[in-house]
Amino acid sequence: MIKYHPSEHILQSYVQGELCASLSVAVSMHVAMCPQCQHLTCQYEASCAQSFAGENLDLHGDENWDELIAQITEDTMLAEIAAPAPLEIEIKGEQFLLPSSLQNVGLSGWLKLGKLSRSRLNLGDGKLHASLLHIEKGGSVPQHTHRGFELTLLLSGTFKDEMDSYVPGDFIMLDGSHEHSPVATESCLCFTLADDALHFSQGLSQLFNPIGKLIY
């Protein structure tokens, strides 16, 4: 069962379209997997719509909209909702169906480091780096902290760290006060979002600090 959810603040901002694309995509994928947050999202949408529609504003008296209305209604095209086939990716011989929120987002080639592979998502949100991270069964990310924040959304498979074990849909937001070393209990695919490189904190792993830049 999914235990980790976006905070109410994130979910509300998501509903209002105020989050950057990387985080919106992450919340959207979580919501698709989480009936509880689907329900909340609908409630938030309804209450935002209520304040939106409840604005009892002056009608700007003489404003003449007729030209604009005529222009819009000249269009005879009807929008169609095409349900595109889910995008399939293959990594290390395993196939995964990508969530529909990612269907129009570019993926870089896979960078492989032992049991870890990552592909950068081309979302263009400045210093926020969004990636897909694949960890083979038994693979792990050395113990690290986060100078900024790190969001991990588990899409498939399971992993655990010092704090808990996680299932698909878990939305795990960590910051500099957390230190962890995730281990894949079965091979897994995650969406990750970080605003700074990881900082490896233990023994020889410290030598790997440049790797943090590669993974996240």
Next chain:
Amino acid sequence: MIEKSRQQSTETPQGSVMKDVAATQTSEQRLLSAEQQAQLCDWMHRIANHRDRKAFACLFKWFAPKVLHLGRQRFGDASQAQELLQESMANVWRKAHLFNAEKGAVTTWIYTLVRNQSFDMLRKMQTNREDNLSEDIWQQHSNERDDSAEFSDHLLDRQLVEYVEKLPEEQKNVVKGIYFQELSQEELANQLGIPLGTVKSRLRLALGKLKAHMGEHHD
């Protein structure tokens, strides 16, 4: 817009959100009356089913000040607010047939179209990207997806397939060749070694029977 702490499901966020929303409501805001909601539904219905321009003009004028208000708040700029109004309302016109009154209020549906448009506009301003991701991001719980239509089409297909199977052998082969294997009438004539005219007449007979049969159930 980043939360720094871990969130667990034991929280019940609903209460405080309602409070937040209530706090943003000024004395000028009020809930819509049942008549107003029925009026909005009626306009949507007339736009969707009859492409009724008068109904659209009414709907447009009802929502315009609200969309402009939201746009000015978000962009701090009158011309961006105007663009938001124009693009959102053009989407309302193009998508009206996708609105499903059983799944939510007209105001919620239009709010989500405005929200999506403003998301795409903000993204374009901030990152110079015109990828219009909003439809992908909000598609799974949007009112636009009409599962029941897909479902009934699917059922109809299955009924048709069953009935095609009951056609006389010669007619069945022609229908299957044309509609299931997507052969041209010429290709099918060659494949079956019969004249093109025969393919045409068998097809006409078969379609007549199918229509009559489906008509019984779908009038």
